[in-house]
Amino acid sequence: SAKSSGRNTWKFFSRRLMERVVEGRQIDDGLRRALDERQLMLHYQPKFRLRDGALCGCEALLRWHHAEWGWVEPERIIRSAEASGLIVPLGRWVQQQAVAQAVQWERAGYAHCAIAINVSALEVMQADFAAFLQQQVAAAGLAPQRLQLELTESALMQDLPGAAETLRRLSMSGLSLAIDDFGTGYSSLSYLAELPIDLLKLDRSFVHHIDDAAPRRQTLLHAVLTLAENLGVLTVAEGVETAAEAAFLQDAGCAQGQGFHYSRALDADSFTQRYLATPA
Ligand code: C2E
Ligand code: MG
Ligand code: MG
Ligand code: MG
Numbered sequence: 501s502a503k504s505s506g507r508n509t510w511k512f513f514s515r516r517l518m519e520r521v522v523e524g525r526q527i528d529d530g531l532r533r534a535l536d537e538r539q540l541m542l543h544y545q546p547k548f549r550l551r552d553g554a555l556c557g558c559e560a561l562l563r564w565h566h567a568e569w570g571w572v573e574p575e576r577i578i579r580s581a582e583a584s585g586l587i588v589p590l591g592r593w594v595q596q597q598a599v600a601q602a603v604q605w606e607r608a609g610y611a612h613c614a615i616a617i618n619v620s621a622l623e624v625m626q627a628d629f630a631a632f633l634q635q636q637v638a639a640a641g642l643a644p645q646r647l648q649l650e651l652t653e654s655a656l657m658q659d660l661p662g663a664a665e666t667l668r669r670l671s672m673s674g675l676s677l678a679i680d681d682f683g684t685g686y687s688s689l690s691y692l693a694e695l696p697i698d699l700l701k702l703d704r705s706f707v708h709h710i711d712d713a714a715p716r717r718q719t720l721l722h723a724v725l726t727l728a729e730n731l732g733v734l735t736v737a738e739g740v741e742t743a744a745e746a747a748f749l750q751d752a753g754c755a756q757g758q759g760f761h762y763s764r765a766l767d768a769d770s771f772t773q774r775y776l777a778t779p780a
Contacts, residue, residue, distance in 0.1 A: 527580040540564050542597050543765035547758040550750035557614035560598045561765045591623040602646040610776040616648040621655035630669045644674030653685025671696035700728050704739030711748035725753050
């Protein structure tokens with residue numbers, strides 16, 4: 501009957517929920533240890549100028565290899581770290597690593613490769629987020645232009661006035677700011693007028709098979725690129741997987757591309773070898 505199937509459904513959901521709680525706790529315990537034991541690392545995915553293929557910088561992406569579980573998906577790590585608050589120390593670790601890497605590249609003469617780091621809503625909402633980051637950059641003697649922050653629309657919308665204040669401060673000190681997964685946040689666009697944004701990263705959903713897409717999807721892409729251009733904001737297409745997508749995006753006026761068509765994220769040594777030590 502409907503009633504008993506309803507009850508089974510409830511059981512099913514509650515068990516799934518339970519599993520997620522347990523999974524979250526396990527990831528969290530593991531993550532605490534991983535932070536202590538240095539099992540975490542950042543990999544770097546390059547971004548290229550579409551016009552001529554020049555390297556524009558890279559994005560730092562969190563990687564965790566657990567002795568038993570193998571590679572843990574970043575989205576699961578972030579989800580569980582956000583739920584527990586561990587995202588704050590984790591985020592600080594990411595900042596430290598990225599700053600150290602940027603300094604190392606700067607010293608080696610590869611100063612043109614800025615590093616973008618991903619930042620969660622909870623991190624930006626910390627009252628000392630800007631101060632902590634500025635302090636690390638200053639302590640390392642890094643030019644703030646070498647760092648970029650990627651924030652999602654939904655992260656900003658949690659507390660727009662607060663985020664705006666934080667971002668204005670960071671922007672004034674020379675860091676650049678990107679909206680990640682642009683077009684997926686279901687938010688009003690008005691924040692674009694309020695915030696000192698340097699770059700829009702068009703979500704993969706705009707990019708996927710865009711060369712072969714329905715005219716209305718292509719029109720939407722053109723409109724977003726025009727909007728960005730008129731705002732004086734650079735555009736990056738994320739998730740570029742084919743040469744045809746890259747060609748279409750370039751014709752449409754998108755400035756930069758990132759995706760498996762060019763490269764996956766690489767460990768720092770491989771990235772250095774492939775993109776910095778050997779001139780393109
Ligand atoms: P994101 O910032 O939008 O990063 C892009 C994701 O798409 C990365 O997944 C990247 O590996 C993947 N990707 C890149 N090119 C392609 C492509 O051509 N096709 C497809 N299908 N995927 C592509 P990843 O590394 O699994 O990270 C997932 C998400 O986890 C990130 O999305 C970001 O939101 C979050 N994340 C990763 N590292 C950090 C971090 O250090 N801090 C925070 N707060 N979030 C992070
Ligand atoms: Mg990102
Ligand atoms: Mg993204
Ligand atoms: Mg994403």
